[in-house]
Amino acid sequence: MNGEHRVIWGGAIILLVIALVMVVWWPRSSPDPLTQADALFAAGRYYEALEAYQGLAGDHPAALLRVGMLRVIRGEAVLAERTLRSAMVRGLAPGDYHLALLYLGQALVDDGRVAQAERTWALLEDCRVGEACVYRGPGRVLIAEAYLRHGAYGAAAEAYRDALTLPMPSGWAERARYQLVLLQAGDDPGEALATLMATDDVVTSGVLAKPLLSRLEGDRAHLRAVLQVEEGLRAQLLGQTYLEAGLYDLAITQFALVDPDSPEGLSAAAYLAYAHWLAGHTGEGREALAAMVGLHPDTPQARALLALIAVAEGADEVAWLELDALAQGHPQTPDRHLARASWYAAKGEYAQASLAYEQALGAAPFEEQGRYALLAARFHLATTYELCSAGLPLTELALERLPEEIDALVLAAGVRYQCSDGRGAIEAAQAAEAREARADAAFYLGAALASTGEYEAARAALIRASDLAPASRWRERAELLLATLPQRHNLTPTADRVR
Numbered sequence: 001m002n003g004e005h006r007v008i009w010g011g012a013i014i015l016l017v018i019a020l021v022m023v024v025w026w027p028r029s030s031p032d033p034l035t036q037a038d039a040l041f042a043a044g045r046y047y048e049a050l051e052a053y054q055g056l057a058g059d060h061p062a063a064l065l066r067v068g069m070l071r072v073i074r075g076e077a078v079l080a081e082r083t084l085r086s087a088m089v090r091g092l093a094p095g096d097y098h099l100a101l102l103y104l105g106q107a108l109v110d111d112g113r114v115a116q117a118e119r120t121w122a123l124l125e126d127c128r129v130g131e132a133c134v135y136r137g138p139g140r141v142l143i144a145e146a147y148l149r150h151g152a153y154g155a156a157a158e159a160y161r162d163a164l165t166l167p168m169p170s171g172w173a174e175r176a177r178y179q180l181v182l183l184q185a186g187d188d189p190g191e192a193l194a195t196l197m198a199t200d201d202v203v204t205s206g207v208l209a210k211p212l213l214s215r216l217e218g219d220r221a222h223l224r225a226v227l228q229v230e231e232g233l234r235a236q237l238l239g240q241t242y243l244e245a246g247l248y249d250l251a252i253t254q255f256a257l258v259d260p261d262s263p264e265g266l267s268a269a270a271y272l273a274y275a276h277w278l279a280g281h282t283g284e285g286r287e288a289l290a291a292m293v294g295l296h297p298d299t300p301q302a303r304a305l306l307a308l309i310a311v312a313e314g315a316d317e318v319a320w321l322e323l324d325a326l327a328q329g330h331p332q333t334p335d336r337h338l339a340r341a342s343w344y345a346a347k348g349e350y351a352q353a354s355l356a357y358e359q360a361l362g363a364a365p366f367e368e369q370g371r372y373a374l375l376a377a378r379f380h381l382a383t384t385y386e387l388c389s390a391g392l393p394l395t396e397l398a399l400e401r402l403p404e405e406i407d408a409l410v411l412a413a414g415v416r417y418q419c420s421d422g423r424g425a426i427e428a429a430q431a432a433e434a435r436e437a438r439a440d441a442a443f444y445l446g447a448a449l450a451s452t453g454e455y456e457a458a459r460a461a462l463i464r465a466s467d468l469a470p471a472s473r474w475r476e477r478a479e480l481l482l483a484t485l486p487q488r489h490n491l492t493p494t495a496d497r498v499r
Helices: 003-025 033-042 046-056 061-073 077-090 094-110 114-125 136-149 153-163 172-185 189-197 207-214 220-228 231-245 248-257 265-278 282-295 300-312 316-329 334-347 350-363 366-383 387-401 406-418 422-435 439-451 455-468 473-482
Strands: none
Touching (some): 033 207, 046 455, 061 207, 094 114, 094 207, 136 172, 136 207, 153 172, 172 189, 172 231, 220 231, 231 248, 248 265, 265 300, 300 334, 334 366, 350 387, 366 387, 366 406, 406 422, 406 439, 439 455, 439 473, 455 473
């Protein structure tokens, strides 16, 4: 190798060594603040994400957009709309602009402006780039949801089908398919089951839209079981499924199909009348239940539903008469005392309600006493009436009889906290959280920890409660309590804190 080549190769080796050294030793740039905050958002850590976005929103329209998105998630529709529109006016990239449209439509629905939401979501169809077109499918799903809630079943089914023709972020197609199956189930159970069992191959990104999907719920396994049950039972079970989903007109159709002479006939007739009342046909529903009571005076379900309607309509005398008749017809059943307890509680007569709960517990068989103690203790916690003198012993009885029941553990945490047993509340709340992530358990854990002076652990638990149920009273209560905790420094979230 001559001298000139030796110099060239030597220089190349030196440059390579320098490059390798720079790769190894050059400090890696950390993610920008918006990316860090997005990581918190994607992890469901909304409280910390909101803090981070608010710190960036003054100079960054995309951060202001995300503040508006979080306002939607928190159930603050009016403030959300204002924030989202402000971000859109300031200028957003195409993908962010369409994301803003998606959330803005939901804010409008939450504020009762469905037609305006529909026009907003229609703008998602005019997308020019891939990052914007991601939101076309979710927009169609949300339009379908709005149609469904307002009884436009044909339009809802069409919108769900349209959504399923597009690639969507993970989970959205499953939701669309579930709702479409609900709409098909009454007319064609076979087709509905086939639709339910279909799978999706194409999934796009779209993590920032995921919180809107988490607001939508559905039990796929339950619906599949209903579709596969024998034909004679399907209408009754499907009617109850529709009733629980708030699809009252569809429930009416199914209950009307049940053979009145079948074992489910009386129950279906009572539910049919109640569904009419829930659907707004109040006179028809009330009169049908009254007729049932006249024809079948020994049917407790009809009397109980009639009493429930009377309480809701403020017809106290009618409600009491029905409850009294229910009690006389079934003097040994604990549920008659529960019905009276509910009536007294609705009237604000807490002493009488407490006595009725005690009578229900006394009439319950041993194996059922845990459930009745739980209901009674829940009344005392909700009203704070004689909470520590009567509610606490009932809570401990419920926990003794139902030691693995998460509702009993959460109740114990709440009652113990209110009765100044901080350590006992912490123990119960931690046991509940070990079984399931629930906002109420996290709130009581945080409150109890704060009462014992463990402020850092309390802050973490209260933030967790806020994140688990951002549009609930648990978030509101958690944030009120967070505001009273001693302030600490260095609250700015960083990427390495995202777990």
